[in-house]
Amino acid sequence: MKRHRLIKNSWVGAVMAFLYAPIVVLIVYSFNSSKSRALWTGFTLDWYKKLFTNEVILSSLMNTLIIALISTVFATIIGTLAAIGINAMRKWTQALILNITYMPIINPEIVTGVSLMLLFVFVRDRMGVPLEMGFVTMILAHITFSIPYVILNVLPKLRQMDKNIYDAALDLGCNPAMAYIKVVIPEAMPGIISGALMAFTFSLDDFIISYFVSGPNFTTLPITIYAMTRKKVSPEINALSTLLFLIVLVALVAYNVVDSRRENNKEY
């Protein structure tokens, strides 16, 4: 039994080492005083200082956050309304719409990116609409790939809901719109929140689809990073990702601590 446990632990340990090796490298090199990524020449905090004066990195970080926020808000509203509507539909219309909804999720991202690029180019060149690749096209693309995640998170919550609650609200004098706002939306809230969070993180991290619909005047962080990896990655990026990594780490750990506290409280 002891040997069993040893094998288990070393397997988990090896996988974790594999997952974290490149991250450790990134973090260590964010403190390296040389610009080279091969040599270690001494400890420095310079890259962290330089990060806050690097216009390119800061503006693309800003762009990334703006795109993620706007697209999440739109995707959450459109997606939640869609889930409510889809839930009330007949079986076969529901199946048809859900199948099309799955498309951007099942499809390789590159195909979604290419198809949206073709759409925007088509609208611009053949229909004469002055649509420049950049902010607007990126927002539209991000909303498009985010909505399915919202729908797929909200729909199960609506299905689990007791239909009688809605009818009870109507009996108690709500009109249908009020019943939705007061009863259905709160019931679906956990799904709406997790859908919105998913949309937000996918938007922050998206590179492939953004790459096909971005223009030279508007870049997000992943696109800036990609452009750098083609030439030379400046160590400020290492510093930035170390900071972002720490923020996420703290947030996730805090969330888990709060969550387990809440569960402990429930037991009493």
Add this chain to the structure above:
Amino acid sequence: MKISRSTAMPYIIWMIIFTVIPLILVTYFAFTDGNGTFTMANISEVKDYVAVIFRSIWLAFVATVICLIIAYPLAYVVSRASEKKQKTYLLLVMLPMWMNFLLRTYAWMTLLENTGIINRLLVMIGIGPFAMINTQGAVVLGMVYNYLPFMILPLYSNMTKIENRLIEAAQDLGAPSRKVFSEVVWPLSLPGVMTGITMVFVPAVSTFIISRMLGGGSNMMIGDLIELQFLGNAYNPNLGAAISLGLMIFILLCMSMLNQFNEEDKEGMII
């Protein structure tokens, strides 16, 4: 209930404009030439790239198998751990995904280079250096690294549903551990395996970043080929659309084949 059904209207319009029409456009470009006249030339030109297509499928297949071999025991160990430990493990698996994948792949370049960290360590202990970067092995490594969590998470969420008493019952009835695995654990975990396979294979077969960063110029994949037709020097959106269409149909066929094994509700697919 009339009101509620119409709330889906904004989405349906959005879906038609941004999902349906773009896919129709891909098909349209695939079957026309630069002037918009019908042609089969693009489709038949895809044949010239058979080597690239087979390389992509092969490398993605190898990466998927390796992911499964690494992830399966890990997911099982995690799913049998105490609830508190499960949370910690899960956190540890998801955390790396929060670092931009381009940067993580770039870090692998640092590790694998001829003068990189691994080779230097190897030289120090007297073996090597080995040529690791710009090989197919490096591309597979990059895929395994980036998509491993996509295999671990569906396997784990499936395995937590396998109850301990089923395993104990099999043991009590005298099944040796190999039998317990092949008759109880493996069949029950199949839906998770199928989801994991698709979640790794689909992005792996269509990647263009990993092959470019870790594979050098000589290990081109389908994704690189498509990217070159749209944003690269080889600018030819009609051929690019034809390859994309082929890739999409191939993926959809694979998915429907895998779904034959997987009778579970579709909603569980993503989570």
